[in-house]
Every structure is written in C-alpha cells, then in structure tokens.
Amino acid sequence: MSELTNFIRTIARNPRFINLMYTSWHAVPKDIKKRMWEYINSKFLILVKEKKWVMTGLHDAWRRHKQNTKERFFDKNSTVEDMLAKPPDDIPEVQFRQLIEYWKHLTVQAIYEGNYKNRKQQQWRHRMGPINFARVRVALGVAKENEEPLESEMFIATRTKTGKDIQADTKVAIDELQNRQNFGETTDDAFRVVFGKEQPGRLRCYGRSVTTSSLKEDEETNKLKQKHANEISSLKEEMNEMREEMLYCFSQLLQINPGLNVQDIPGVVGSNLVSPVDASSAQAVRCQNIPHLSGSTHDPVLQKVYVQSRSASGDWIFEADEHAQLKDK
Template sequence: FDFSEQWFLFFPNLIKYKEKESRFCLLKWFQHQSKDSGSKKNEGKELKMVAPQDKSSKKMKFASSSAETEPTSQTTISDDSKTGRGMSTMPRVVKRKLQKLRPIVEYNKRGKGIGQAHSEMQSHIGVLARSRVPLVDKKWSQIPKDIKEQIWEAADMAFVVGQGGKNSVLSSAAKKWKDFKSTLTRHYILPYTNDKEKLSQPPETYKFIEKAQWDAFVASRLSKDFESVHSQHAQIREKLEYNHRLSRKGYAGLEDQLEETMPGVEIDRSTLWKRARQDKHGNIPDPKVAEKAKLIDELQKQVSEGKVSVYGSNDVLTMALGPEHPGRVRGVGAGISPRQYFNLPKPQRVSFDDRLKESLRVLLQEETKKMEAKAREEALRMEARTKQLVEAEREHFLSQLSQLIPNFDPSMLKPRISQSPKNPMSDKASCSGGD
C-alpha cells in the first residue's frame, strides 16, 4: 500500500494531535485577520468622522459606528444599592487625540448639535467638568477663568466644534458641573445624613475628589441654607405637569431621528412634544399628558382638513397647552428663542445719532404739549377775567342809568331775537316742477 496516503491508519493518536494543532493555528490566523480588518474599519470610520458628510452618509456612519466604537471603561461603585455603569472616562477621545483625529460636530437648522460626534463631545465635556473644576459650593460665574479656558482648549483639541464655539462648550460644562454636584448630593449625601461613616470619604466611583473638598462640600449640603434652597426647588419641581421622557439626545436628537424615520414629513413642535413623552412602546403613561396628546391629534387633523388655521406662534401646541411663556418655546429644547423658531422680524438696529434725534424729537413734542396746555390755561383765565371786567362795567353803567332815568328797566337793554316769518310758499309745490 501507499504509505504516504495510509500512514494515519497506524498512528491514530498522531492524527488527533495534528488535527488539534491545525485547528489552533487556524483559529489564531482567523483572529489575526479579523483584528487587521477591524483596525482598518476603525481607521476608516474615524477618518470618515473628520471629513464633511451629507445626510445619507451620516446615516451610514452612525449606524455602523454604534457597533464598532470601543466600550466605555467602568469602575466599581461602593454603594451596594446603586448599580449600573461607572464614571465615563471617554478613552476613545483620548486615543483620537493622540492620532490627531478631530470628529466634526454637526448641527441642525436651528444650531443645535446632533449626531454621534456631538454626543461624544458632550460626554467628554462632562469628564472635563467633573475632573478639572474643583468641587466647591460656588456658582459657575465664580470659577476661575483659567479653568474654563482649559476646558475649552481640551474640547477644541478633541473635536471640531464648529458654529457652537466656545460659548456652547462652556455653557454645557456649567450645566454638567451643576448636574454632577446634584448627583453627588442626591445619591451620596442626602441618603446618608445619619451615617457619618459613609460621608467621611469621597465615593469610590469618583476617587479624583480630594478629601478636603469632599468634606467642605458635604458640610455645605447639610447646612440649613441648602436645606431651604433644596425644599424650594423641590416645590417648583412638583408643579411641572407634563414631564418628558427624553434621554440625553434631547429634542434636537429626537427631531434628527424622526427626520430619518419619517423622510419628507414636516415635523412641527407639537409632534416633538408628544413623541418626547412616549415610552419605548409608543404609549403615554401619564393621563394628563395623554389627554393633551389626544387634543394635539385632533387639532392636527383639523389643520390638515382646513378647518383650523395656524399662523406664527399660534400653532397647534399653543392651542393645546395655552400661550407661551415670554422668551420661551416649548417642544424644541433650551436655547431656542421665539424669534428664532417662529421667524419673527428682528428689530432693526438704530445708530446713536438716530437715537439722539428720536430722543430730541420726543422731548420737543412733550415740551410743545406742555406749552400748548399752559397757553390754553392762560387763555381761559384771561377770558374769565375779561368776562368779569365786562360784567362789572355793565353793572356800573346800569347803575348810572338808573340814577339818571326814572323808572329805568334794565331789561330794555337786552338784545331782542328777531324771528323771520315763515315763507308762505314753503309748503307748496314748486312752480317749476314737471307734470
């Protein structure tokens, strides 16, 4: 027999070892190929984020990148009652910084950030606000400017911020720093007001907090002043009737999502308001919100049928919820003014000379009115004085006549009103009339 073909019949153990070794080598080769292809995909994905893209390419980018992005690092939380992910550190942003790749943040037509790059930038700003701003019981306006400048420079190095600019980054950092202090207060301080041991050390999740800062922050949160402020804010929070169920994407992200799933359909703020209060199954658990959502559906139907007309700020949502608060627009998110959303005409800027001329014109009109009123008052006073003098002279004249003429009757000097006789032809027909 041919030994080269039948050798495995005499060495069964050897063939098992060879098969095992072959499978191991094949597995290692496949993993190596997958790693290379994955790195190429990630490289292409990151390069795509730097280049400008249109609407269709944006869908492909965000749809594929959600499964390919690196998982966020997690840390263990000391509180056993609190479960979930730990503090985000955004390692992929740091990695892209080293590679000098800056994703471009995209914005919608109203200037609100959308897309994955914007979401990652917001997470990165949150990391910067937590780690670089000291944990102090102060307002954001009291934080040193050099710390704010560091946050802006770090965000600008990691992302192409675009039209949002420095103000939007620092505004977001201010809100996230405030939310971070609120999270610490609600989850790590107020539940343990009677447990001094729990409050003696910073949470393990946020080990970067210095103990001196933590002790001072805990003392400020347990003070009587903060208790009063906390109670006032809790009362204000209870007055909110129609709470939304949006995640961090906000109204801008919801509108961007609806534009992808509902192409060609005009999405107004009443639709956004209603969808923002639905759960993941499309239901509205709150009865009050459900009642308003039903009213919105009825009004939208009447508008489509031409029975109800909308114009300016008097749209479907205003009809359903009532007039807007001054300077605010519901259903579109924060930072959108009524003039920006409803395209109201902007007040024209007036130069200093024009303002000065207008002020002088108004002042001259006021002075003219005062002078005219004073002149009328003086004329009335002079007229009354003249009447008094005339009446006095008349009485004096009549008294002299009474002394000179016996049996003088003053009524003889009163003017007689002569009445013209009626025209005898007035009741008759005109002679020149026709037959």
C-alpha cells in the same frame, strides 16, 4: 453629534478640568470655562456660533454630575464620619468633607426643598434624559423623508417612552391636541391653544440654547448654503455642455480634414478644458463656418475664422476673428 455630546459630558465630570466645589455654574471662574471650551474645540471642528450650545451642555452635565454624586453619597440623616467612610473615588476626602458640610447647611437644605417642589409642579416634563432635542428632530425628519417635524410630533416623541407609562398631565395634553386636530383645527392652532404663547427667550420642542433669533439665523444660513450648491451645480452643467460642444466641433474638423493631427490642437479636451472664468472672457467655440485645413487651394472667403490662442490660464482655445478673411494660397 452623539460623540461630541458624550465628550462634553466627560469633560464636565473630569476633576482635572472642574470640580464640584462651586455652589453654581455662575460661580465657576471664566478661565476654567474658557479652558474647557478650548480643549473641546481642539478635538472637534466647532463653529464659534455653536459655543453657547457647548457651554450649555457643559453646564447641564456638570450640574447633573453634582446632583448624581449627592444622591449616591450624601444622606442628611447620616453623620459626616459615616459618609466619609464611603467617599466617591474621583473626589478627594478634603473636598468631599466640604461638600457634606455645605449640603448639610440648613439654608442650603431649604433651597433644595424649594427647588424640589418647583420641579414637581412642572408640566409636561420630557422623557429624553441626556438625549438632546436636536437628535430627536433629525430622527423624525429622516423618518418623514427630510420633512421638518411638527411641534405636536416633537412633543409626543419627547414626552413618551417605550415601556413607560405616560404622565397624567402629558396624556391630557396629547389627547386634547389630537381631538382638536380631528375636529378640523390646524396643527399650529391646536398647539397654541393647548400650550399658550411661547415664553421669551426659548422655543418649545427645540431644547435649550435655541431662540427665535438663532432659529432665524440658521434658516438664513441654510438658504445661503442651498444657493451656493445650486450655483455649483449650474457651473458643472455649463462645463459639461462646453465639453460636449467642443468634442462635437473636433469630430466635425476630423471629418472635413481627415489628415488633421489632433496633437496639433493640445489642451482643449480633458483635464485642460477651459474653466468657466476663462470661458467668460472668450467666445465659446461654435461649429459654424469651420475652415478647411486641407483640400482645395482656393477656399472661399469665410465670414469668420477661428484662431487658436492661449487663455489667461494657459489653455488653448478657439476665438472667432470677425475681421480676418482667408485668402487664396
């Protein structure tokens, strides 16, 4: 996941795929987005349902790259000539001049100031930087022996950083969460009281592009995968039991018929063991009423005779013939 995330950021910063001349991600042409998606998908095996996550990553990385470029190379108090004297290496001078003129526009500056104030008013901002919440969730799950982390644990993990002071509003929220849990409230109830109801279209502590419906789909997919794994395990156990039973039957045959040549019964043990599909169309070998292949010429009449025959796959199997009876030689 980390390698894919880094690759997405690299593509979003690569001017051969996309430049910074677009006013927003919505203004980026669809053919450019499609080209980036196809190129990433050619390097990594990505499910179609994960396309939204990839495009969100491209969007965030491109916007962050544009913001970092502005912070490093643009100064609203400097002249255009002064800023052009030290341009970015990956942006042609013509494009950089257009960006400067766009950023210096009074309307654009007013929009920027408004967005800056809104970001300052946001509560409980996470401290993970470019690290996505999915990686944090997996790391917490591994630490808890694959147990799903609680929302309160995710909140604390994504809002605190080693060596950094906790933001005031975040510290208040964490203290209230812990106090409510200490007084007997469940973790879920305490979390809902402190942070209120979920906003439509998103889930707290899951990161962007994760919704209630997508989370439910993932849970159903995981259940199907687990069911499939259980079925495979059950088939393997059944095949092992068949192998052991057939080996036991052969050992009994050899005891009763010491002169029996095992090569006369090919393809029953080992790599040619009948598959579950073949076994379902023929009765399993039962070590009851095993006929003597040598010895007395007057064998008693048996209720069942095991007949050697080939299955549909070409393997040799034994089938019980209820109607056949041994006669005196």
